Amino acid sequence: MISPRALRPERLRFGDTVGIVAPASPPPDPRSVDHALATLEKLGFQPKLGKSVRVRHGFLAGNDRARAADVMAMFADPRVKAIFCLRGGYGSARLLDRLDYAFIRRHPKIFAGYSDITSLHGALGRQAGLITFHAPMLNRELGSEKLPEFTRQSLLRTLMEARPAGSIVAGYAGGTVEVLRKGVAEGRLVGGNLSVLCTAIGTPWAPLFRGRILFLEDVGERPYRLDRMLTHLGNAGILRQLAGVAVGVNHGCEDPTTATAKEYRQSSADVLRERLGSLGVPVVMGLPFGHVEFNATLPVGVRARLDGNRGDLVIMAAAVR
Numbered sequence: 001m002i003s004p005r006a007l008r009p010e011r012l013r014f015g016d017t018v019g020i021v022a023p024a025s026p027p028p029d030p031r032s033v034d035h036a037l038a039t040l041e042k043l044g045f046q047p048k049l050g051k052s053v054r055v056r057h058g059f060l061a062g063n064d065r066a067r068a069a070d071v072m073a074m075f076a077d078p079r080v081k082a083i084f085c086l087r088g089g090y091g092s093a094r095l096l097d098r099l100d101y102a103f104i105r106r107h108p109k110i111f112a113g114y115s116d117i118t119s120l121h122g123a124l125g126r127q128a129g130l131i132t133f134h135a136p137m138l139n140r141e142l143g144s145e146k147l148p149e150f151t152r153q154s155l156l157r158t159l160m161e162a163r164p165a166g167s168i169v170a171g172y173a174g175g176t177v178e179v180l181r182k183g184v185a186e187g188r189l190v191g192g193n194l195s196v197l198c199t200a201i202g203t204p205w206a207p208l209f210r211g212r213i214l215f216l217e218d219v220g221e222r223p224y225r226l227d228r229m230l231t232h233l234g235n236a237g238i239l240r241q242l243a244g245v246a247v248g249v250n251h252g253c254e255d256p257t258t259a260t261a262k263e264y265r266q267s268s269a270d271v272l273r274e275r276l277g278s279l280g281v282p283v284v285m286g287l288p289f290g291h292v293e294f295n296a297t298l299p300v301g302v303r304a305r306l307d308g309n310r311g312d313l314v315i316m317a318a319a320v321r
Helices: 031-043 064-076 092-098 101-106 115-128 149-160 194-200 223-235 268-276
Strands: 017-021 046-049 080-085 110-113 132-134 178-181 184-193 213-217 244-247 283-285 298-300 303-307 312-315
Touching (some): 017 031, 017 064, 092 115, 115 132, 184 194, 184 244, 194 223, 223 268, 244 268, 244 303, 268 283, 298 312
Parallel strands (some): 017 080, 080 110, 110 132, 244 283
Antiparallel strands (some): 178 283, 184 303, 303 312
């Protein structure tokens, strides 16, 4: 099933109730749950905790049935105006065949998270037509005392204002942005974590790619593994369908043995240039999103412009109503 049109959820307002779910792994420190509650209150919202958030089931935050039930309960609760994921880790893909996408389509809400949550972004977009948000999570950036104002403002602007969020690099002074191939392209945003995205290929929950701007990021992957995943996207015929590619900051994706290795080792930037540079579409690397402090909120499914002349990704439409 392919949803006929994208659904914009209602915008978030200060004082609204925000649900907290853990669709994948539990936080390493159980005290992080209480910290997440305090974080949402500090941001100006009323938190509501999912029933399985404090549960540990191996490397999962509860069994699959319980985690899926938490997600559905938040969509069903009329008091809950947005759903924030506590953590990524692993496990979101195990829920995809347990969600009621028709119900979610009838009750669209803000759904935010990233990393392993990429699985849910793809499924909710493909099966429910819901615009979702690749956004900081409570266990990481939002819960940090060093949360950059850039990250906070990007989140609140995108979720709370019914107008286009505009440039994601405005106010960013990280110095990481690099244009790999010039040009300007427009299309709807799809993507997320590269490793997780690759596992969705060939399933009913994979996003559509033709004419889209693909945004990618990863963490802790050696350059050869990035090459393997990008090659897989190429072999699957996906890269040639794209209007453009926006790459975030791939944290910890360099090979620490490169300097002392006797054989030639490629950097992650080398891999990106080789795999993406010949696509014939704009490609911009080092944009401020990913497993980093400066993590801009990206509305998945919203039309955007990738500007390979200026090195920018511009959100062109409101993501909320």
